[in-house]
Amino acid sequence: xxxxxxxEFGLIDLIAELVGKSSRDEFIxxxxxxxxxxxxxxxxxxxxxxxxxxxxxxxxxxxxxxxxGWKALAINISDIAAMGGKPGYALVSLGLPPETExxxxxxxxxxxMEIAATYDVEVCGGNVSRAPVVIINLxxxxxxxxxxxxxxxxxxxxxIAVTGYLGQSAAGLRALRSGLQFDDRTIAFFRExxxxxxxxxxxxxxxxxxxxxxxxxxxxxxxxxxxxVCKASNVGAYVWVDRLPIHPLVKAAFxxxxxxxxxxxxxxxxxxxxxxxxxxxxxxxxxxxPVTVIGEIVSDKPGQVTLYDEQGxxxxxxxxxxxxxxx
Amino acid sequence: xxxxxxxEFGLIDLIAELVGKSSRDEFIxxxxxxxxxxxxxxxxxxxxxxxxxxxxxxxxxxxxxxxxGWKALAINISDIAAMGGKPGYALVSLGLPPETExxxxxxxxxxxMEIAATYDVEVCGGNVSRAPVVIINLxxxxxxxxxxxxxxxxxxxxxIAVTGYLGQSAAGLRALRSGLQFDDRTIAFFRExxxxxxxxxxxxxxxxxxxxxxxxxxxxxxxxxxxxVCKASNVGAYVWVDRLPIHPLVKAAFxxxxxxxxxxxxxxxxxxxxxxxxxxxxxxxxxxxPVTVIGEIVSDKPGQVTLYDEQGxxxxxxxxxxxxxxx
Numbered sequence: 187x188x189x190x191x192x193x194e195f196g197l198i199d200l201i202a203e204l205v206g207k208s209s210r211d212e213f214i215x216x217x218x219x220x221x222x223x224x225x226x227x228x229x230x231x232x233x234x235x236x237x238x239x240x241x242x243x244x245x246x247x248x249x250x251x252x253x254x255g256w257k258a259l260a261i262n263i264s265d266i267a268a269m270g271g272k273p274g275y276a277l278v279s280l281g282l283p284p285e286t287e288x289x290x291x292x293x294x295x296x297x298x299m300e301i302a303a304t305y306d307v308e309v310c311g312g313n314v315s316r317a318p319v320v321i322i323n324l325x326x327x328x329x330x331x332x333x334x335x336x337x338x339x340x341x342x343x344x345x346i347a348v349t350g351y352l353g354q355s356a357a358g359l360r361a362l363r364s365g366l367q368f369d370d371r372t373i374a375f376f377r378e379x380x381x382x383x384x385x386x387x388x389x390x391x392x393x394x395x396x397x398x399x400x401x402x403x404x405x406x407x408x409x410x411x412x413x414x415v416c417k418a419s420n421v422g423a424y425v426w427v428d429r430l431p432i433h434p435l436v437k438a439a440f441x442x443x444x445x446x447x448x449x450x451x452x453x454x455x456x457x458x459x460x461x462x463x464x465x466x467x468x469x470x471x472x473x474x475x476p477v478t479v480i481g482e483i484v485s486d487k488p489g490q491v492t493l494y495d496e497q498g499x500x501x502x503x504x505x506x507x508x509x510x511x512x513x
Numbered sequence: 514x515x516x517x518x519x520x521e522f523g524l525i526d527l528i529a530e531l532v533g534k535s536s537r538d539e540f541i542x543x544x545x546x547x548x549x550x551x552x553x554x555x556x557x558x559x560x561x562x563x564x565x566x567x568x569x570x571x572x573x574x575x576x577x578x579x580x581x582g583w584k585a586l587a588i589n590i591s592d593i594a595a596m597g598g599k600p601g602y603a604l605v606s607l608g609l610p611p612e613t614e615x616x617x618x619x620x621x622x623x624x625x626m627e628i629a630a631t632y633d634v635e636v637c638g639g640n641v642s643r644a645p646v647v648i649i650n651l652x653x654x655x656x657x658x659x660x661x662x663x664x665x666x667x668x669x670x671x672x673i674a675v676t677g678y679l680g681q682s683a684a685g686l687r688a689l690r691s692g693l694q695f696d697d698r699t700i701a702f703f704r705e706x707x708x709x710x711x712x713x714x715x716x717x718x719x720x721x722x723x724x725x726x727x728x729x730x731x732x733x734x735x736x737x738x739x740x741x742v743c744k745a746s747n748v749g750a751y752v753w754v755d756r757l758p759i760h761p762l763v764k765a766a767f768x769x770x771x772x773x774x775x776x777x778x779x780x781x782x783x784x785x786x787x788x789x790x791x792x793x794x795x796x797x798x799x800x801x802x803p804v805t806v807i808g809e810i811v812s813d814k815p816g817q818v819t820l821y822d823e824q825g826x827x828x829x830x831x832x833x834x835x836x837x838x839x840x
Binding site: 229230239241268321 | 541548549551556560561563592598602606637638640648655665729
């Protein structure tokens with residue numbers, strides 16, 4: 187059955203079923219009225235919005251609808267995590283070609299509800315519309331204490347650390363697109379790395395609780411995102427490329443290119459943060475995933491990231507992060 | 514200059530300039546970090562999201578970019594108004610073809626900031642992305658007291674009232690598209706009616722303060738939206754078509770069709786509400802725009818709207834409101 191056969195309001199009813207009833211006390215009203223309503227009892231509200239557009243952010247030949255549901259919410263949760271917040275309420279604005287199969291919408295919402303359950307997010311409303319390609323726009327409202335993580339709080343003398351591994355989402359995309367043969371475990375790893383990021387919410391909150399002030403999530407790629415931090419904080423950054431944490435499966439599959447993927451590949455949705463060395467040592471003990479120091483913040487060359495190889499030589503590196511409009 | 518020549522991050526800087534600094538005390542952080550942050554001090558938060566997509570919701574031959582900026586926020590403000598809330602914080606997710614002129618983006622944000630200033634909305638963040646067509650997705654967070662207006666609170670015995678005039682947005686679209694000749698005043702009226710709706714925020718709050726419980730904004734068209742109310746409230750509705758408020762300029766331009774436009778034309782962004790007759794009489798005195806009683810809520814035929822002509826005969830009417838997916 188196609189979306190156009192059910193019609194807009196039938197589709198909304200179906201989505202309401204897929205989302206189900208809320209059991210949350212602060213939640214007052216969701217799908218089925220002009221807007222969604224909830225009670226806010228925290229100090230501070232955090233809002234973000236991000237979109238997945240067909241043939242810009244994904245292609246339907248390698249993405250499954252279920253993965254898209256997961257990822258569309260994940261990229262928004264990651265922004266809340268990068269502020270040190272806790273995600274709360276999601277609004278879904280869905281653009282669909284009328285020929286879209288209803289089963290695809292059901293799968294999309296399965297993926298969405300899976301990650302919503304994992305991160306305790308309420309999918310509380312939205313909008314459906316006809317569109318020339320698939321457009322999945324999510325907005326997410328979260329909350330926090332008064333202390334938040336910002337891009338503009340990095341200080342000279344801070345060390346630069348990242349959670350998890352770098353470059354594996356870009357490696358995953360390349361592997362899935364290349365048609366190269368990998369064993370099943372590697373393919374599953376790459377699919378998960380690219381389509382099922384786990385935003386670092388718990389880790390972001392540990393950062394805040396331990397006095398960290400500066401963080402960003404790695405969506406455009408390490409070099410581009412660290413440049414955002416340097417510009418916002420008016421500081422420079424030195425990065426030791428041989429210290430970048432790269433997963434063994436990425437190293438095995440992309441030996442030569444793996445450093446480049448770690449530097450420029452986006453969409454890892456790990457956290458990059460800066461703090462004094464002793465703070466990072468404490469945090470390493472509190473966070474269960476790897477935390478790796480990859481460089482330091484300096485007052486030199488404000489707004490710029492300088493990359494060093496293992497011999498201490500500067501790597502000539504042209505900005506390779508994702509820019510939506512550059513050719 | 515084109516968007517691709519400036520690049521994604523140059524575009525974000527430009528948007529930050531166009532939006533400017535906030536002077537609001539509760540506002541903590543806007544464009545330039547992973548997410549936006551503000552303080553919530555009201556009883557209840559209200560969230561909504563809505564989108565304008567090129568060649569679905571508008572065509573660039575008759576819409577100006579400035580009008581699109583106004584309208585994209587207006588349709589979201591109207592949803593908050595229909596809950597009896599006050600709009601607060603807007604997140605803009607913008608999809609643009611790389612060939613888009615920067616001047617167009619500047620005009621878009623002018624329109625957006627115009628309506629934001631009119632309704633005291635903080636444009637506090639968002640996202641830009643490459644897209645095959647222009648996509649303007651807004652999410653809006655508002656607030657309210659504990660009392661809100663819902664679609665599900667209409668009761669048999671209530672009268673049905675609407676603010677303002679009906680059918681003028683659809684009439685406007687038809688006039689602008691038709692190439693028919695109208696005098697300048699009429700053309701200006703139609704352009705404003707279609708592209709510059711004034712959401713009824715103050716009116717929605719007056720409704721709440723005077724004990725009204727049931728309302729919806731007229732976006733899909735009177736018949737379709739009133740059907741939403743009837744379904745959600747499990748009641749029926751009788752509407753007297755000769756009482757529908759139609760602007761003299763619409764009557765003059767579309768004599769025969771004006772009732773049809775008032776019944777099925779969408780995007781008026783007026784409020785429809787139901788309440789006891791004496792409550793509506795009081796509200797008429799408090800609201801400065803016309804408030805017109807157009808029918809009554811009945812227990813008969815739950816979920817259905819029945820239209821009567823001036824002789825009291827049922828008008829055979831097939832659902833003509835906007836459905837995004839129906840052919």
